[in-house]
Amino acid sequence: MADSPVSPVPVAPPGLSRRAQRFIETAGIRVRPHDIRRHRDAWIGRGIPAAEIERATAFQDCWGGLALSPAPFYEGGPRVLNADCPEAMPAGGWSFPAGDCRVSMAYSFMIGPDGTFGIDAHRWTPLHAGIDGWVESLALAAHARRWATTVTRVTRKAVDALDLGEFEPVPEVRGVIDSWWRGKDSLIAVYRGEAVGLDAPQCLEAHIYGGLDEWALHGG
Known part of the structure; x- marks a missing residue:
């Protein structure tokens, strides 16, 4: 069953420019975010550090369920911002998904170990220093x-x-x-x-x- 809208006018997270605040409020909708807290025990059992689960949860609390207009590149960017299970990176550290792609693609959108927002393809490629920059x-x-x-x-x-x-x-x-x-x-x-x-x-x-x-x- 598809996520259902929970707020026709989403509230912009703090710290954004006035331009970005208005963009979220006029061009965005907030759908029901994924409940990742219910996976915590299972993820801990799979060896995922609690600190990484908390990091993903904090992202979800702030950005989860936010759907914005398509980006002019990257096939529009994530369809809806949503965190998911953290993943160990080959070069060290942990990342977690930032949201599903709008179409089938050769990479995924991720939040890196240092909080950067980027794409994970042949290699991890940070685009912006944070999801707020995106x-x-x-x-x-x-x-x-x-x-x-x-x-x-x-x-x-x-x-x-x-x-x-x-x-x-x-x-x-x-x-x-x-x-x-x-x-x-x-x-x-x-x-x-x-x-x-x-x-x-x-x-x-x-x-x-x-x-x-x-x-x-x-x-x-």
Whole structure:
């Protein structure tokens, strides 16, 4: 049986920008989150550290059941944010799922040992320093698409050829592999995760949102 809505207007977790708060409240819904507490004893019995179960539970309490508009890359991102059973990583430490994919994909969305949000493909590839950074990037993409007069998609070597010397990073997205950049009248989103995680340089992509005024660049 499918999850049923429990709140038509979800409350945004604390610490987000006003833009991200509004994005959650206007473009998101909250469905009934998975109850992972009932699995605690079974997971402990399988040797999963209690601290890792608590970490997943804390994520679920804050973000579980939140469904947001699709991302402009990564096949839309997680369908609904939901934690699940922690997994030991080959390089050490533990990660846990951040939510199911919208379509069948070659990687999964995970929360890493240090709290980063990323994709687990051929290798673990952190995209943002936290799930809040991912949500901020979704909010910024929706905002930029709405107010830009031009949107340009560039791929492959053209991404590395972008001159970002006069741009500054957008801090709230907490970029790691992926990043957002702000210029005098434009925003640029650079998506490197699939290129790195899948050893697929053809997946390198950037979106340039042009014609933005001061409010659109810094407000929203």
